[in-house]
Amino acid sequence: MSTVRLDRFVCKSTELTKEEATQRIHQGMISVNGEAVTNEALQVHENNKVTLAGDTLTARAFRYILMHKEAGTICSNKDEAYPSLFNQITVDRVSELHIAGRLDVDTTGMVLITDDGRWSFNITTPSKKCEKVYRVGLRRPIADDAAAKFSHGISLQGEDKLTLPAVLEVLGPKEVLLTITEGKFHQVKRMFSAIGNRVVSLHREKIGTVVLDVDVGQWRYLTAEEVESF
Numbered sequence: 001m002s003t004v005r006l007d008r009f010v011c012k013s014t015e016l017t018k019e020e021a022t023q024r025i026h027q028g029m030i031s032v033n034g035e036a037v038t039n040e041a042l043q044v045h046e047n048n049k050v051t052l053a054g055d056t057l058t059a060r061a062f063r064y065i066l067m068h069k070e071a072g073t074i075c076s077n078k079d080e081a082y083p084s085l086f087n088q089i090t091v092d093r094v095s096e097l098h099i100a101g102r103l104d105v106d107t108t109g110m111v112l113i114t115d116d117g118r119w120s121f122n123i124t125t126p127s128k129k130c131e132k133v134y135r136v137g138l139r140r141p142i143a144d145d146a147a148a149k150f151s152h153g154i155s156l157q158g159e160d161k162l163t164l165p166a167v168l169e170v171l172g173p174k175e176v177l178l179t180i181t182e183g184k185f186h187q188v189k190r191m192f193s194a195i196g197n198r199v200v201s202l203h204r205e206k207i208g209t210v211v212l213d214v215d216v217g218q219w220r221y222l223t224a225e226e227v228e229s230f
């Protein structure tokens with residue numbers, strides 16, 4: 001760990017939610033190097049002594065990884081009909097890692113991997129409105145009314161609620177970018193199927209503000225700034 005925001009440090013070293021951690025900080029219950037601090041955005045370093053009501057806090061060292069998934073690998077922790085993408089991640093305790101928003105076996109692109117469940121919740125839960133951008137190849141030319149339909153929300157088979165508003169950007173007759181903030185099972189494929197088209201290629205190129213920037217099959221750790229952005 002280099003530096004991290006105080007609220008995040010408190011979350012990483014306790015079972016408190018971000019709201020609870022912020023509340024404790026505002027109540028003056030947190031001290032950094034012996035001084036009460038009420039600014040949750042203060043950057044703290046691993047050498048700082050942080051206490052909560054007098055007890056010293058020690059942050060767990062969570063891991064945050066960005067990977068470029070290749071087609072033919074699965075987002076499961078073990079091999080099944082296809083090999084797990086975790087085979088390509090050469091870190092200790094791989095079994096403790098999970099994926100924040102799985103991709104289908106034939107989908108390529110960005111996956112975020114972590115052992116911090118609270119952080120991945122911010123990415124996957126629709127109420128946090130974290131945007132995922134997919135580049136989609138289609139079998140048929142995109143219909144003129146597709147953007148309006150996706151913006152309004154559409155009904156997917158087997159779901160009671162409409163999809164949340166999604167943004168469609170047309171790149172060519174059969175190539176589009178689709179931005180969604182939820183991740184129902186096979187969501188993108190089902191959305192295009194619901195408007196009478198079919199996905200022939202699917203690639204996730206962005207999550208939140210983080211853009212895929214490693215080659216296929218490669219991975220890297222997220223920067224502290226990227227981690228904080230979720």
Ligand code: URA
Pocket residue numbers: 102103104105107185186187188189190202
């Ligand atoms: N939507 C899909 O249909 N598949 C994916 O892999 C991701 C989003």
